[in-house]
Amino acid sequence: MALFLLRRLGAMVATLVAISLIAFAVIELPPGDFATAYVAAMQANGVVMTEEEIAGLRAAYGLDGGLLERYAAWIWAILSRGDFGQSFEWRQPVSDLIWGRVGMSMVVELTALVVMWCVALPIGVYSAVRRYTVGDYAATLFGFLGLAVPNFLLALGLMYLSFRLTGSALSGLNDDRFIDAPWDAARIADFLAHLWAPVLVLATAGMAHLIRVLRANLLDELNKPYVVAARARGLPEGRLIWKYPVRVALNPLVSSIGLLLPTLISSSVVVGVVMSLPTAGPLLLRALMSQDTYLAGAFILLMGTLAILGTVISDLLLALVDPRVRHR
Incomplete structure (x- = not known):
């Protein structure tokens, strides 16, 4: 190792x-x-x-x-x-511009990833184990809708509903009075009150994709000889499902974690613009449009670093999840 x-x-x-x-x-x-x-x-x-x-x-x-x-x-x-240069447009050091935005992006995206996995994993397993039931059809319908509806359109729909019902649009991650305020209990509570909307928007499409992939992989595993043999030996059904076929079915998902880390910066570009989020995506888009070389280069270099680190993490997690990888 x-x-x-x-x-x-x-x-x-x-x-x-x-x-x-x-x-x-x-x-x-x-x-x-x-x-x-x-x-x-x-x-x-x-x-x-x-x-x-x-x-x-x-x-x-x-x-x-x-x-x-x-x-x-x-x-x-x-x-x-450790100097990433000076931003042409903002006339500030690049480091001062990116780290606050990157930190906010990671909070939003990591929360969305945790929600996505926590919801998609049990639904995908249930959909495969209870195939062709009402719950399976509901999960399939959710999967198709989640994959078909673009994130920015879902964001616009949520903002419209919020404005119609409450009179205020879902935008930003804090009220105006908290933008330059210190991170005390009041600002954290306001941040959490705004966080659910972008997390829901960003998690929906990925959640639907995970459900579909996990269901398909698990269906391939459930009828294999090792599952039939374990069931014939009297292993409890819940322990059998979660200990063996689910772990194997997770392999493609675990191996794709390396592709998810760069999205901590890049995936919320359009959603960030639509919902006025103070994340890295809109700043990266603006830097590319204005050819702010050092600012855009710093973002792309950071995304490349996250992609490489994600690949190594995926390999290590795959070895932990699948004993066959370790034995090879």
Whole structure:
């Protein structure tokens, strides 16, 4: 296991270097850069800038060097000082902008993941064990609806119902009076009162997907010889189901956990915009649209890091869940 982890850590470092370089290059692919967009915005407002002013602006933002030169300076600042650079649009250090947003995103997304698994696991098992019953048909209907309805449409529906019933739309994660307030008991209570809506929206589609996949996998396992043999030996049905076929049926879901970690940042982009959430998704979208290179690059680098860590975590969890992986 130690050798396995060392190999994976070595691969992680090489992969992160590749991700950072590709991300930095992709952000630079559209024509122009932040200085070009800024000059165009100034000209639209009737302000004409001279060539000297434009050159000074590019030098001030560090855009006068080549791609590899700017990438090397950015990576060296991250490795040596933990400095992700300066945001062009916000004129603030990138670190000051992202960590609060990332923390809020992780709270929302992790809560949605916990709710999703806690609800989908028992429903998926029940739907497979009680196949073709009313409960199975209800779970199937919920699965189809959850997969068919986009998250942003569900968010709009919830906001409309809330406005019709209570006179206030479900937006943000705190009331206006708590936005800059310290995290005391009153703000935490207000945060929890707002948290349920984005959690419900984000968990619905993933919950429906988990139910469908778990039901299909478990149906494949229930009639296999090892289950028939365990049942013939008199093993209690509940213990038999949860100890053996459910663990095997979870393998595809556990192996996909690595793909879920990057969504702690990226999956709530549209929902965050619709519901005005102070999460990382809307800030990432705005950084990409304005070609705010260092801010967007920091987000993409963080998402790549989470994807790689998630893959390692998936491998370890798979070895814990399935003894066959450990024996191999």
